[in-house]
Amino acid sequence: MTPTLWGRWQTRLLLLSTVGLLITLGFGVLFGNWVTPLALLGYVLLLGLVWDVVYQGVQSLRWDRDWPPLFMAAGGLLEALLLWGLVKADVLWAGLGLTGPPGVSPELTLMQFALHYGTVFVVMFSLMLGPMRVIFLQWRFRGGQFF
Amino acid sequence: MPTFSEPSLPPFFEQQQLSIGALKQSGLPLEETTYLTIGGGIGSFIWADHLVIHGVDPATIVALGLEARPYARLRRLCRNSQIFEHDRLRSDSGGTPDNIWGWPGYALREMGRDLRRGRARQAARLAWQIFSEPVLHHPFTPQAGDVFTSLDREARRIGWSSIRRFGLAQAVRKTNDGRYVVAYSPTMALKGSCRLILARYVHLAVGYPGVRVLPELDRYRQQRDYRRHFVNAYEPHAHVYRRLRQTGGTVILRGRGITASRIIHRLHQERERNPNIRILHLMQTPKPHGPRYYYARRLTQNHFDHQPYNFPKACFGGDLRRVMERADDQERAGLVGLWGGTTTAKRPLWERIITTGLNEGWYQIRFGRLARVEPAQNGLTVVVRGDAAWLEEITLRADFIIDATGLEIAPERSPLWRDLRQCYRLPKNQVGQIRVTNHFEVAGLRNLTGRVYAGGIMILGGPFAPVDSFTGLQYAAQKSVESLIAQGAPGVRRLGPVRSVGQWTRWAAGVSP
Numbered sequence: 001m002t003p004t005l006w007g008r009w010q011t012r013l014l015l016l017s018t019v020g021l022l023i024t025l026g027f028g029v030l031f032g033n034w035v036t037p038l039a040l041l042g043y044v045l046l047l048g049l050v051w052d053v054v055y056q057g058v059q060s061l062r063w064d065r066d067w068p069p070l071f072m073a074a075g076g077l078l079e080a081l082l083l084w085g086l087v088k089a090d091v092l093w094a095g096l097g098l099t100g101p102p103g104v105s106p107e108l109t110l111m112q113f114a115l116h117y118g119t120v121f122v123v124m125f126s127l128m129l130g131p132m133r134v135i136f137l138q139w140r141f142r143g144g145q146f147f
Numbered sequence: 148m149p150t151f152s153e154p155s156l157p158p159f160f161e162q163q164q165l166s167i168g169a170l171k172q173s174g175l176p177l178e179e180t181t182y183l184t185i186g187g188g189i190g191s192f193i194w195a196d197h198l199v200i201h202g203v204d205p206a207t208i209v210a211l212g213l214e215a216r217p218y219a220r221l222r223r224l225c226r227n228s229q230i231f232e233h234d235r236l237r238s239d240s241g242g243t244p245d246n247i248w249g250w251p252g253y254a255l256r257e258m259g260r261d262l263r264r265g266r267a268r269q270a271a272r273l274a275w276q277i278f279s280e281p282v283l284h285h286p287f288t289p290q291a292g293d294v295f296t297s298l299d300r301e302a303r304r305i306g307w308s309s310i311r312r313f314g315l316a317q318a319v320r321k322t323n324d325g326r327y328v329v330a331y332s333p334t335m336a337l338k339g340s341c342r343l344i345l346a347r348y349v350h351l352a353v354g355y356p357g358v359r360v361l362p363e364l365d366r367y368r369q370q371r372d373y374r375r376h377f378v379n380a381y382e383p384h385a386h387v388y389r390r391l392r393q394t395g396g397t398v399i400l401r402g403r404g405i406t407a408s409r410i411i412h413r414l415h416q417e418r419e420r421n422p423n424i425r426i427l428h429l430m431q432t433p434k435p436h437g438p439r440y441y442y443a444r445r446l447t448q449n450h451f452d453h454q455p456y457n458f459p460k461a462c463f464g465g466d467l468r469r470v471m472e473r474a475d476d477q478e479r480a481g482l483v484g485l486w487g488g489t490t491t492a493k494r495p496l497w498e499r500i501i502t503t504g505l506n507e508g509w510y511q512i513r514f515g516r517l518a519r520v521e522p523a524q525n526g527l528t529v530v531v532r533g534d535a536a537w538l539e540e541i542t543l544r545a546d547f548i549i550d551a552t553g554l555e556i557a558p559e560r561s562p563l564w565r566d567l568r569q570c571y572r573l574p575k576n577q578v579g580q581i582r583v584t585n586h587f588e589v590a591g592l593r594n595l596t597g598r599v600y601a602g603g604i605m606i607l608g609g610p611f612a613p614v615d616s617f618t619g620l621q622y623a624a625q626k627s628v629e630s631l632i633a634q635g636a637p638g639v640r641r642l643g644p645v646r647s648v649g650q651w652t653r654w655a656a657g658v659s660p
């Protein structure tokens with residue numbers, strides 16, 4: 001599947017709000033804290049909408065205008081690094097009079113973050129490489145768009 | 148490839164619309180069906196597969212064609228152009244003509260097979276290849292044999308043997324009750340053996356009309372002296388390799404697409420047995436760099452244009468697919484020329500062969516046209532006219548000329564399409580192929596509730612660029628099924644997520660749809 005910008009946004013929204021949400025709720029139980037994983041999921045979605053514009057720009061520099069799995073994985077890693085950097089950007093939040101991004105507990109450890117983010121990413125990545133084509137017959141032709 | 152003589156049609160086929168009464172009175176054997184696909188090749192198979200999976204009763208589908216297996220023609224063209232069962236084709240892992248979803252792809256299936264045979268390292272290598280393609284690794288492409296075997300399996304699953312029947316279609320006409328009648332010959336002998344079949348929905352996928360021979364070269368090929376020395380890459384020419392293996396010699400190669408690459412590869416294999424084989428690659432013009440599309444440029448090396456598939460990947464389902472669908476006829480023709488054209492795939496082995504050949508001198512590139520060809524003892528004398536500015540003309544002795552410039556695509560060269568175009572004045576698109584709607588319908592053939600759809604190379608320049616590919620044939624089938632659903636055609640039901648997963652599960656289990 002070679003995504004369009006609308007396709008990226010729609011697929012991101014759909015996957016995060018279904019499987020992403022389920023996994024997040026699971027981690028909520030595991031960590032005994034619902035708010036932090038849900039807030040993180042929200043940030044992944046919001047920041048992702050911006051990232052997708054960047055990805056689409058990079059994609060248009062390629063003759064094939066494709067988005068290889070390696071780029072998907074690299075994108076996932078970059079997003080994670082940026083998000084973790086933001087979560088721990090204490091100076092920035094202190095400047096805004098906050099202890100951290102709203103909803104995210106200051107006690108969040110890197111391990112917890114990596115586990116949660118990693119699981120959501122790997123499941124979404126695997127779904128996009130195959131099963132999504134089976135569930136939505138036209139998805140692969142429409143660059144990930146449903147409408 | 149079979150050649151066709153002019154059909155002998157019943158006289159009343161001269162009219163544009165035939166009455167059912169006249170058909171019945173003609174005394175010719177007459178049958179009826181709902182869905183009819185003409186060709187019986189990959190395109191027909193994919194269309195029938197879509198219909199059956201979307202709920203149509205296979206007993207209401209007929210596929211008319213000349214071969215029992217849907218891939219018979221493709222396999223023949225592959226073998227002639229030196230792609231054998233273990234060689235790799237030119238589509239991605241998800242180009243699966245046996246599976247309408249495109250998953251699991253051939254890479255995953257090959258990995259499964261490797262694992263079952265205990266070849267874990269090989270499986271891991273494949274996994275890495277599909278993960279890192281095309282950035283760190285050249286793209287995966289399936290083995291021809293795997294594609295054919297998978298088609299056999301799907302053919303058994305959907306009951307293809309009772310859907311297909313032998314028939315050389317001669318003409319299609321509208322009937323006065325909103326259907327179509329197809330006159331066909333049940334044998335390859337055309338004279339005096341005509342049958343008729345009525346259908347409400349007709350699909351045409353007759354593939355390439357034949358091999359292409361450049362006009363300036365055609366007259367040489369007509370003469371007996373040249374025929375064995377002057378071959379087309381898509382026709383049987385194993386004798387060339389046999390002779391070269393025994394005695395060595397010089398080959399002049401025309402064309403710089405993927406077939407030319409494969410022929411060079413094949414000649415290189417023979418060189419390992421007889422190093423006395425030389426290749427002179429005759430190209431019309433140099434190609435220092437590839438075309439540009441906005442910020443991107445196609446890679447060019449050694450005057451070969453490189454891209455993994457016959458069109459950029461996004462033409463199969465990304466933003467370029469949308470660009471093509473939204474473009475007008477004129478723009479589409481420009482885009483087909485820009486994105487498509489003659490290209491080959493960048494494969495490390497092929498690159499090594501060319502570099503070694505150029506360095507060692509047994510592979511050389513010349514620019515120019517074949518001006519004259521004359522028979523010489525055991526070969527040909529060839530005059531090549533180079534760049535006009537230099538008034539260059541060189542005379543060479545060659546043993547063989549292999550023309551790999553492609554296949555014929557013009558609708559006029561297909562007797563069936565020629566007849567249809569003449570009868571209904573069907574418009575062509577700017578590429579010169581048959582014009583279709585975004586749902587792959589031939590609008591000029593619409594007949595009340597009856598519809599005619601088309602797929603394959605005949606509609607190049609339409610709403611989808613890579614129409615002549617497994618994925619393109621699937622896209623065309625899917626769009627025509629969407630249009631059938633919208634009209635309430637019998638048996639076709641929408642494949643929403645639940646039914647789609649259900650049907651896929653049946654595919655995976657090998658159970659009939």
Ligand SMILES: Cc1cc2nc3c(=O)[nH]c(=O)nc-3n(C[C@H](O)[C@H](O)[C@H](O)COP(=O)(O)OP(=O)(O)OC[C@H]3O[C@@H](n4cnc5c(N)ncnc54)[C@H](O)[C@@H]3O)c2cc1C
Nearest residue numbers: 186188189190212220236237238315316353354603616617
């Ligand atoms: C050498 C080669 C390699 C290719 N490799 C790939 C690849 O790797 N990946 C990819 O995606 N695509 C590939 N393609 C492109 C494409 O998938 C094939 O061309 C495919 O076979 C097209 O299907 P089709 O149904 O249009 O034509 P075909 O499969 O050729 O079928 C057409 C059939 O119609 C029959 N026919 C013709 N006239 C009549 C008539 N009047 N009545 C009845 N029957 C008739 C013919 O005998 C033939 O069997 C390749 C093509 C070629 C030539």
